[in-house]
Amino acid sequence: MKLHFPIDQLWSQVRKMGAAERPYKLNVALADPLPxxxxxxxxxxxxxxxxxxxxxxxxxxxxxxxxxxxxxxxxxxxxxxxxxxxxxxxxxxxxxxxxxxxxxxxxxxxxxxxxxxxxxxxxxxxxxxxxxxxxxxxxxxxxxxxxxxxxxxxxxxxxxxxxxxxxxxxxxxxxxxxxxxxxxxPKSFIEDKGGYAKNWKEVSAKFRESKNFVCESCKVDLKQAKGLLHTHHRDGNKRNNGEANLQALCADCHRKQPLHDHMYIKQRDMAIIQQFRKAQNIIGSTTSWDNLFELVDSAFEGLLRLYQKQGSAKPEIGYEVSGASGAVVAESEIAWPSAKFAVVGNPDDKRNLESMAWKAVTLEEALREFRDRK
Ligand SMILES: [Zn+2]
Ligand SMILES: [Zn+2]
Ligand SMILES: [Zn+2]
Structure with missing residues (x-):
């Protein structure tokens, strides 16, 4: 079953920002009953x-x-x-x-x-x-x-x-x-909301507003998806709310901070952040290898490093392929547009790319190719 993002409003905002509207397979909310x-x-x-x-x-x-x-x-x-x-x-x-x-x-x-x-x-x-x-x-x-x-x-x-x-x-x-x-x-991922000061919500909202809802690390502007901008404590102390200790970070940059390895991100949220980064030219053909590793969905990081190690040309991440009408037909995670080759997250995108005369492999297939080569 394919779930679609319930808040249509957000997509209209994403569209306004210049990103294409595409449905995503979504993580089910943690509160939903599990099979x-x-x-x-x-x-x-x-x-x-x-x-x-x-x-x-x-x-x-x-x-x-x-x-x-x-x-x-x-x-x-x-x-x-x-x-x-x-x-x-x-x-x-x-x-x-x-x-x-x-x-x-x-x-x-x-x-x-x-x-x-x-x-x-x-x-x-x-x-x-x-x-x-x-x-x-x-x-x-x-x-x-x-x-x-x-x-x-x-x-x-x-x-x-x-x-x-x-x-x-x-x-x-x-x-x-x-x-x-x-x-x-995992069930154990139910967030630990404890340990914050009583007025944390207000402090965080005010702080993020003072930063114009822009991530201080990757610079993505999340005015249209404010919930995906977090307030991070630089020293790890949730009660130290002095301005110098706070940092506005998008959910993806936040989870990549030291000692934040346990922070998960939902499919939908990662997809939205990548769309905004793409629309705001934070990721594009000129992004350096180092920045690619910082900005790629961590699920694809291992594979990206294998490509670098084998001497592949620098790819693009979050690359969208458009059809004749200009509408986005497929989303890729790692792509070499001039070679029309891409690694995708789901088989639908693979099929769509193939119909556009691209060659596409899933993350799974790409990793297997490296494994069986040894
Ligand atoms: Zn960021
Ligand atoms: Zn943090
Ligand atoms: Zn094993």
Missing amino acids: DIVNRFNEGGAEIELKDVETMGGLLSSNGAQIVLYIPDQGQNIDQVLENGPDGKKVHVADCQTLEQMRQRNRFQRYRALVNTSGDFEVFGYSKNTFSSVEGSARLRVCINCLKHLNYRGYVSTPARKGEILSNFDLKNFFAHYSSLFRYL
């Missing part, structure tokens, strides 16, 4: 066979939710695993080489699929110490092939940072990094 199966993924998880796991943008998914996979049965290794989680079987977070091999060999493994942002996993096994079944919770480590597949935070393209990326890996941040790709976000 039963998605609820189960959020609460303990559900057994799943590898063949039933879907993929989205190189990630693992089921029924519109991003999931991770692990094997609860640690066998006779359980004593060691309970003592030291990283010694256990690894958690898969992407459509990695290991899972691909498992699939090809048709190996039957009991995986549990779940939405886990805590990093604690229920495990069991047969103890060699007590000669009995034991169970408990372990902090299992993420599969390295998964990080490679996604080039997560530059895991492949900046080898010097590998160790740091692995040791800092945090599932909550990981889910937030890819939040724009999924309809159902």
Whole structure:
């Protein structure tokens, strides 16, 4: 089912700003009831066979939710695993080489699929110490092939940072990094609104107004979508509301601040910010590589870095392809207009681009091409 953005008014404003009107597949509001199966993924998880796991943008998914996979049965290794989680079987977070091999060999493994942002996993096994079944919770480590597949935070393209990326890996941040790709976000993402001063709403509104609703980082003007401009505390202290400590940031620049890795963004919001950036010439053919990395939807950052690493020409992000009538026919995330080649977020855009004699691949297909090349 395709959902359309309910506030028509906003689109008319977007149009006025010069951006094209296009419907987007949207994340469902967190307050909306989740389908039963998605609820189960959020609460303990559900057994799943590898063949039933879907993929989205190189990630693992089921029924519109991003999931991770692990094997609860640690066998006779359980004593060691309970003592030291990283010694256990690894958690898969992407459509990695290991899972691909498992699939090809048709190996039957009991995986549990779940939405886990805590990093604690229920495990069991047969103890060699007590000669009995034991169970408990372990902090299992993420599969390295998964990080490679996604080039997560530059895991492949900046080898010097590998160790740091692995040791800092945090599932909550990981889910937030890819939040724009999924309809159902983790339940644990219900925002923590606590810790602010009583008059915060007024302070924030006044401050953003004083900045003319322009993001102080990317400079996008959000007068027509004021809710997407946040007030950020530079020192991280939500009660330090001195003007020098405040900064007006769009939702995308905000989530990319240090120590904000856990901040997610909804598909719709990311799409709106990119449309305004495009309409205001903040992104365009002259944007430098460094700025591209800052402005790209983080779900596409790993792939963008792989293109840079292999020496590709500098692409455009958020590029819209128009038809003969001038109306936008397809939206791409990463594009090389002169080569008529683009990476898109959803299959509809791929079809539309192909009908315009473009070559298009989804994020998923592009990552797989890099994976299978090795
Ligand atoms: Zn893996
Ligand atoms: Zn910004
Ligand atoms: Zn902040």
